[in-house]
Amino acid sequence: MKDTALYQAILGLLPPWAVDSVQVDKTTQRVTVTIVYESHLAIACPTCSKAVRKHDSRKRIWRHLDTCQFETYLEAEVPRADCPKHGIQTIPVPWASPGSRYSELFETKIIETLQFTSLHSVAKAFRLSWGAIDRIMKRAVLRGLARRSLNKVEDLLVDETAFCRGHDYVTVMSSRTGQVLAVADGKSEQSLATCYEVLPNIAKQQIRSVSMDMSQAFINATESFFGSRSKRLIAVDHFHVAKVLTKAVDDVRKQEANSLPTFLKRECHRTRYGWLKRNGNLAGRLRERINMLAKLMLNTGLSWALKEQARLIWYGSSIRRAKDQWLEWLALVKASGIKPLITAATTVKKHLPAILNAMRLKASNGLAEAINAKIQYMKLRAKGFRNKERFKTAILFYFGRLDMAFHHER
Numbered sequence: 001m002k003d004t005a006l007y008q009a010i011l012g013l014l015p016p017w018a019v020d021s022v023q024v025d026k027t028t029q030r031v032t033v034t035i036v037y038e039s040h041l042a043i044a045c046p047t048c049s050k051a052v053r054k055h056d057s058r059k060r061i062w063r064h065l066d067t068c069q070f071e072t073y074l075e076a077e078v079p080r081a082d083c084p085k086h087g088i089q090t091i092p093v094p095w096a097s098p099g100s101r102y103s104e105l106f107e108t109k110i111i112e113t114l115q116f117t118s119l120h121s122v123a124k125a126f127r128l129s130w131g132a133i134d135r136i137m138k139r140a141v142l143r144g145l146a147r148r149s150l151n152k153v154e155d156l157l158v159d160e161t162a163f164c165r166g167h168d169y170v171t172v173m174s175s176r177t178g179q180v181l182a183v184a185d186g187k188s189e190q191s192l193a194t195c196y197e198v199l200p201n202i203a204k205q206q207i208r209s210v211s212m213d214m215s216q217a218f219i220n221a222t223e224s225f226f227g228s229r230s231k232r233l234i235a236v237d238h239f240h241v242a243k244v245l246t247k248a249v250d251d252v253r254k255q256e257a258n259s260l261p262t263f264l265k266r267e268c269h270r271t272r273y274g275w276l277k278r279n280g281n282l283a284g285r286l287r288e289r290i291n292m293l294a295k296l297m298l299n300t301g302l303s304w305a306l307k308e309q310a311r312l313i314w315y316g317s318s319i320r321r322a323k324d325q326w327l328e329w330l331a332l333v334k335a336s337g338i339k340p341l342i343t344a345a346t347t348v349k350k351h352l353p354a355i356l357n358a359m360r361l362k363a364s365n366g367l368a369e370a371i372n373a374k375i376q377y378m379k380l381r382a383k384g385f386r387n388k389e390r391f392k393t394a395i396l397f398y399f400g401r402l403d404m405a406f407h408h409e410r
């Protein structure tokens with residue numbers, strides 16, 4: 001087999017495309033495969049497919065898979081079609097996506113390697129810049145998004161994840177199967193509205209739940225997108241309730257510790273983490289010390305008991321009785337007169353319908369937390385992202401479960 005015929009076969013070229021020559025440059029360790037367009041016939045306009053006049057041709061170069069360690073490039077004079085209606089346009093080539101400087105086989109190799117190697121290592125191994133890898137990933141994500149159907153999505157999870165430490169976020173919308181469906185800048189009402197835009201009309205009708213934290217911005221976005229149905233959809237998992245109550249108990253403990261004699265103040269400080277735990281998780285000795293302190297720190301003891309009671313309502317009661325039990329709990333908190341706890345209870349009361357929805361729909365925050373952790377781990381392995389666009393692309397690339405392959409109909 002001649003080398004031109006070999007490359008013709010490897011690249012799967014069909015007339016009028018043909019390999020014209022293969023050159024090996026030993027000093028630069030490069031292989032250059034020159035491809036020609038052998039046709040004197042009119043060419044097709046890329047937009048309307050009508051046979052039109054050839055305007056001219058432009059030389060273009062694509063990086064291809066290495067040939068025995070030699071970086072390999074495809075080179076071709078690509079004709080430009082002159083359509084009276086659509087103007088002058090470069091015709092598509094069968095080995096690469098429009099606008100890409102890499103052959104599809106090369107891009108496929110990068111996409112496959114990225115599945116099990118970090119971005120950082122792929123950049124090194126293939127001598128590619130991060131920008132180049134990002135563009136390959138972006139095209140892969142766009143191919144996948146164009147093919148994706150969201151007609152069967154029923155349960156959504158929305159959460160924010162940090163881009164930079166602590167102060168820059170993206171909003172992530174996922175399905176209950178752990179597939180990331182959309183990512184948007186920030187954690188505002190607009191952020192979630194942008195995520196919702198990917199949902200087709202049919203999904204909008206059949207969504208059963210949207211799990212979230214108690215963010216007003218997310219609630220607003222959900223209300224404007226789902227209208228009156230949102231009342232039955234918004235689900236706030238106990239995880240978020242527990243967070244608010246734990247903080248309240250801690251505030252009560254700090255306040256009350258101030259009025260204790262010094263030696264008890266110290267003991268109170270030493271047991272500070274114990275107060276945040278749930279009863280069953282306390283080791284025997286710590287539980288004894290907390291029980292002793294609880295006798296002296298009545299407000300803290302009571303707050304802690306009420307926090308525990310809220311957890312029991314969540315995990316222990318039937319859905320039918322849950323509402324009454326929450327109302328009873330709210331009344332108890334109010335009667336306690338403990339300010340930080342009352343403030344926390346106001347939040348619980350405000351979100352009670354969403355808390356009951358979560359109980360009814362068995363919505364759990366666990367999966368959102370797991371996705372968040374995976375995203376943060378991916379970020380760590382990539383050694384951070386220079387800009388948010390790249391971060392968003394990578395999230396969809398790794399967790400969007402997209403079909404990113406090149407499907408050949410050409």
Ligand SMILES: [Zn+2]
Nearest residue numbers: 045048083086
């Ligand atoms: Zn045209």
